[in-house]
Amino acid sequence: MSGGLLEGKRVLVTGVVSEASIAFHVARIAQEQGAQVVLSSFGRALRVTEAVAGLLPDKAPVVPLDVTSADDLEGLADRVGAHVDGLDGVVHSIAFAPPSALGGAFLETSWPDAATALRVSAFSFKDLVTACLPLLADDAAVVGLDFDASLAWPGYDWMGVSKAALESITRYLALYLGERRIRANLVAAGMVRTLAARSLPDADRLEGIWRTRPPLPWDVNDPVPTAKACALLLSDWLPATTGEVLHVDGGLHAVMV
Structure with missing residues (x-):
């Protein structure tokens, strides 16, 4: 698309595992708005992501990335760099918690299982961004997907704790990336x-x-409003916004009814 919101941008999108995923629609909208998109996936999901990539307006390349693997993170810039000559945006859509860390068993969850949730769902945002730093242009934007961590949600348990950590990590990314004018939201x-x-x-x-x-x-079946907000944060239209949590939830976070 000529003259789109993301015209000429180069964007890495993680977490595309189905056509229903928010990350898929971020990638789709980014392409429709003029961006060149690279996807990442890992393990058994890699082939699924490669198949889903073919449903995008332009089939996107898929690079392997396990965010818990130091080797994968170390080689990420080279693998992404084989497809684009730099990055203007990164989208973190990665989360996982073992079953024992969800479902109401909060008090019984072991530290190893809680640590897995925190590492994959929160700390990985920092790891992903730092792995991409060799490619990230000044004035780039990194965007993560969140679920309001100001409240305790039934059954969300250690994933909720991980989202609270993700919000704090984002503020520190905003602090330390600001000198390069890289925004984190x-x-x-x-x-x-x-x-x-x-x-x-x-x-x-x-x-x-x-x-x-x-x-x-x-509409619980509509990921598009969330994906559009991600595209906006990746664009140049919010050049002085960083460390922010943009709620796309119908306004639920703001009311008590």
Whole structure:
């Protein structure tokens, strides 16, 4: 698309595992708005991501990345650099918690399982960004996907703690990347029926909250509003915004009803 919001941008998008994922729609909208997109995936999901990449307007290359692997992180810039000559944006859409860290067993969760949730879902944002630094242009933007961590959500447990850590990490990224004019922000999405969200033990209860309580109508099957917000943060239209959590949740975070 000529003259789009992201015309000429080069963007790495993680976490595309299905056509229903928020990350898929971020990649799709980025391409429609003029960006060149590279995807990452790992393990058994790699082939799935490669297949889903073919559903984008332009099939995007997929590079392997396990954010818990030091070797993968060390080689990421070279692998991405084989497809683009730099990066103007990075999208972090990576989260995982063992079943024992979800579903209401918060008090019984072991440290190793909590640590896994924190490492994959929060610390990996820092690791991903630093791995991409050799490619990141000045005035680039890094964007992560969040779920409002100001409240304790039923069954969300150590993933909720991880999202709180993710929000803090984003503020520190904003602090330390600011001298390069690299912006770091999050989009806190409402409940969207992605593959990951449907696997949550209390998914039906959370969906019920979003079907009835936001002041604006909220469609749990529509990831596009969240993806559009990510595209906006990747663009040049918010050049002085960093360390921010942009809520895209129908306004639920702002009201008590």
